[in-house]
Amino acid sequence: MADHIRIGDVAPRVHYAADGAQSIFVYPFPIFEADNLEVRLDGLVQSEGFTITGAGDSEGGTVVFHKAPVSGRQVVLRRRMVIERVSDFQPNGVLRARVLNDEMDRQVASLQEVREDLSNAIRIDPGDSPADLVLPLRDGRANRLLGFDSLGAITAVPRDPVLLAPFGGAIPRTVEDKLGERLSARDFGATGNGITDDGPALQAAMNAAAASAKYLDIGEGVHRTTIPLVLPGAAAGLSMRGSILYAGPAGIAALTIGDGAAMRNQAKHYSGLRVLRATISDWLDERDIGIVLRNLDACQVEIRQVEGFTIGIRTLGVELGFEDSTINLGRIVNNRIGLDVRTETAAAWNNSIRYIGGHFANASSVHPTMSRFGVRFSSAPGAYDRHNAHVFHGPGFELQRQGNPGTVEAIPFLFEVGDARTIAGHDLRMEGCSRYVAKVTGQVSDCFFSVGYTGTYGWVGNDVLYGPGVARNGVVVQPRHLALGAVTATRLFASAANVRARAYRDTTVSVTGAGLTGAIGFDEMAVLAGSPSTAPTTLSNAAFAGLTLIDGTNTLLTGDAVGLNTSRALGFVVNTRDCKEIVVAADGSKLRLVVMQFDAAENLLGQSAPVTLSAANMLWNPGRNAAEQVVEGLGSSYWWEMNVNLDQALNINYAGSVVDVVEGVNQLQRIRLHASCAYAIIGVRGGEAGALLRSLRLYCDPTRSPALIYGGGRSWGQRERTAVVPVAMQGLAAGARISIPVSLPRARGGDAATVGIYPDNNETGFISQLRLAAICTGSDAATVWIENLSAATVSIPASKLYVTCTKPRL
Structure with missing residues (x-):
């Protein structure tokens, strides 16, 4: 083999017509490096999608396309060298033959290119006079x-x-x-008759629009094409009054606006876009796309119709971002995914887009066993996935859930990205959809959807479907078509505006330990123990009426707050059968949100029934090691706990320096309970020493009205306890007094006691002759005294004694 390239008399250019199957094309002339070879398709220089072999060989080499060019496309391979000196001979230096040969080879190759260019130029004949x-x-x-x-x-x-x-x-x-002001596809032979293959004419027109930076018109009619079309980003824009009927191969986008160059398609206008598939896709290949919009920035887009693809429309950030544009949507029909908001690389993004209208629909006969979605947020593996600030105004979804109840997922929004943020939809219309407005399998934060209408029989409300392992419930749904006036605000259903004022003495739980002054309970609220002596298994043995160590110092409460030890929690017990999302607002410091869940039989639910928050993560059984936490039912607290304090400070860093500190960023949290949760205890514990609680409030969707569970047959949340005792007596002598022992559950010595008597026959004349008194005498016991104050014998008809003990305020 020669030690340098031999430059033969071979033209440095070769042409081919692609047949749709050939992917390897030979170039018979030598090149020095792969960068010396220019590859063109239909006249446009290509920068990716192929591999060059044979650089440095005298006989040339091959260009191997990753995917065979579509039939009819023109392939041009030509050598284009940079004209430069690559060697320098030094005075009195060694003059090596290899260096001289290489330099001469490059000069000859450059001269061949010049001759090739001149052969295509206008010039006078050598025999002509000057x-x-x-x-x-x-x-x-x-x-x-x-x-x-x-x-x-x-x-x-x-x-x-x-x-x-x-x-x-x-x-x-x-x-x-x-x-020449504006190009028309008809100038390049497009017919629009729906029969002729207008693909080559349309592509030629698009190439010309890009080459001249002109606006392209595609006129009335149906423009059938058997090849995928690309409008390069250099074109000024596109207007369609007709439609494109795609009859080409599957697994490729029918129309791509914006090419792969590392440039933004900025401030462009694309109107009237209509792309239909000749036969409906099988919905299996996600490369089967109607329209791809690539790297758009500050553009106006009007899409009138896209039908029959796996993905109707894909907005795509690749080399740069897709951002700050407005998209008007029309009929997006018979696509498995109507609109896919996507990024392809880590250097791209897809943010700040406004969508107007849109009718996302499917016929009932189209793929009835396959799930379908209106809008999906997605990203390629490793791509930037924090899509944010997408706003939808008045879209309609008629996705066909196939039956009532539905047999497939027919959901307007699907979140598959790692962290979608501030996605909003206003006045959605849902007809023939699943009850779910959104399905989340990735991560979302601060997303909001208002539903103007849901056309289902037996309406059961709208919701969000969270997949397994989703850490946050970042989507809020507001149904507005039923009792609109009631849903303009949330419902406050539990309020302890002054928790300190609710404290009372409750020694129903035994008090042990030096210096302990007694257990403390709270009206309408339950107390939880962080390390109970007996593992709680049900609601009744998880919620305590009162405990010590509430204030962390074993002293009576003072001031306007309640001190909470890190092993004590205080909260509301809520019936959550029909309400799974609850917002918690707490006023205090160093507090940590806690949640305990119970099923319909009031049995404790463990880590297999996760709880999520809107702006933080939840931990199961904090305080146990990892091995212990995986065993169901083991733990020191038996509750779900927020991973930071509610008033955790957030340091905002820039270039390694703290530039701002935000206090209380997690003060307001929305809790989403597990579907199997029928009862929940929702409250706070002391997150660290010195924790204080001043107020605690719970809110929910105004169409719900969950009940608080306390008092009655429950041991917690009620200062007063009442017993009813029947009594009847004949001949109580003048001045005589009798005592009656009373069983009074939850009463303790020192509680205040009162008694009243009510005759069964409503005759009350004898009552004025009696004096009644009551006292709590011990555990679950009281004594009632009845004394005859008159000078005559009194008979007491069949009556009932109502005995009440009241826990003292603290």
């Missing part, structure tokens, strides 16, 4: 035609005819100049 072929100056040739005078020299002649607009200040213009 002539003046220098162009006139710019002003002399502007708006004129080149011609030749009597001596054969170049001259400029007037263009004729010319046009003049009928307005003052107008200037004459040629017909060619006027027609």
Whole structure:
């Protein structure tokens, strides 16, 4: 083998016509490096999608396309070298033959390229006499035609005819100049008759629009194409009054707007886009796309119709971002995914887009066993996945859930990205959809959807479907078509505006330990123990009426707050059968949110029934090691706990420096309970020493009204306990007194006691002759005294004694 390239007399250019199957194309001339070879498809230089072999070989090599070019496309391979010196000979230096040969080879190769270029240029015949072929100056040739005078020299002649607009200040213009303002697909042979393959004509028109930076019109009619079409980003824009009927191969986008160049398609206008598939896709290949919009920035897009694809529309950030644009949507029909908001690389993004309207629909006969979605947020593996600030105004979804109840998922929004943020939809219309407005399998934060109408029989409300392992419930849904006035605000259903004022003494739980002053309970609220002596298994043995160590110092409460030890929690017990989302607002410091869940039989639910928050993560059984936490039912607290304090400070860093500190960023949290949760205890514990609680409130969707569970047959949340005792007596002597022992559950010595008597026959005349008194005498016991104050014997008819003990306020 020679030690340097041999430059033969071979033209440095070769042409091919693609047949749709051939992917390997030979170039018979040598190149020095792969960068020396220029690859063109239909005249456009390609930068990706192929591999070059044979660089450095005298016989040339091959270009291997990753996917065979579509039939009919023109493939051009030509050598284009950078003309430069790559060697430098030093005085008195060694003159090596290899270096000289390489330098001569590059010069010969460059001369061959020059000869090739000159062979395609206009030039005089070698046998002709010399002539003046220098162009006139710019002003002399502007708006004129080149011609030749009597001596054969170049001259400029007037263009004729010319046009003049009928307005003052107008200037004459040629017909060619006027027609060149805007390109039409018909100028390139497109027919729009729905039968002729207009694909090559449409692509030629799109290439011309890009090459001239002009606006392209695709006129009325149905433009059938068997090849995928690409409008490069260099085109000024596109207007369609007709439609494109795609009858080409599957697994490729029918129309791509914006090419793969690392440039933004900025401030462009694309209107009237209509792309239909000749036969409906099988919905299996996600490469089967109607319209791809690539790297758009500050653009206006109107999409009138996209039908029959796996993905109807894909907005795509690749080399740069897709952002700050407005998209008007029309009929998005019979696609498995109507709109896919996607990024392809880590360097791209897809943010800040406004969508107007849109009818996302499917026929009931189209793929009835397959799930379908209106809008999906997705990203390629490793791509930037924090899509944010997408706003939808008034879209309609008619996705066909196939039956009532539905047999497939027919959900307007699908979140598959790692962290979608601030996605909003206003006045959605849902007809024939699943009850779910959104399905989340990735991560979402601060997303909101208001539903203007849901057309289902037996309406059961709208919701969000969270997949397994989703850490946050970042989507809020507001149904507005039922009792609209009730849903303009949330419902406050549990309020302890002053928790300190609710404290009372409750020694129903035994008090042990030096210096302990007694257990403390709270009206309407339950107390939880962080390390109970007996593992709680049900609601009744998880919620305590009162406990010590509430204030963390074993002293009576003072001031306007309640001190909470880290092993004590205080909260509301809620019936959550019909309400799974609850917002918690707490006022205090160093507090940590806790949740305990119970099923319909009031059995404790463990880590297999996760709880999520809107702006933080939840931990199961904090305080146990990892091995212990995986065993169901083991733990020190038996509750779900927020991973930070509610008033955790957030340090905002820039370039390694703290520039701002935000206090209380997690003060307001929305809890989403597990579907199997029928009862929940929702509250706070002391997150660290010195924790204080001043107020605690719970809110829910205003169409719900969950009940608080306390008092009655429950041990917690009620200062007063009442027992009813039947009594009847004949002949109580004057001045006589009797005592009656009373069983009074939850009463303790020192509680205040009162008693009243009510006769069964409603005759109350005897009551004024009696004096009644009561006292709590011990555990679950009280004594009632009845004394005859009159000077005559009194008989007590069949009556009932109502005995009440009241826990003292603290």
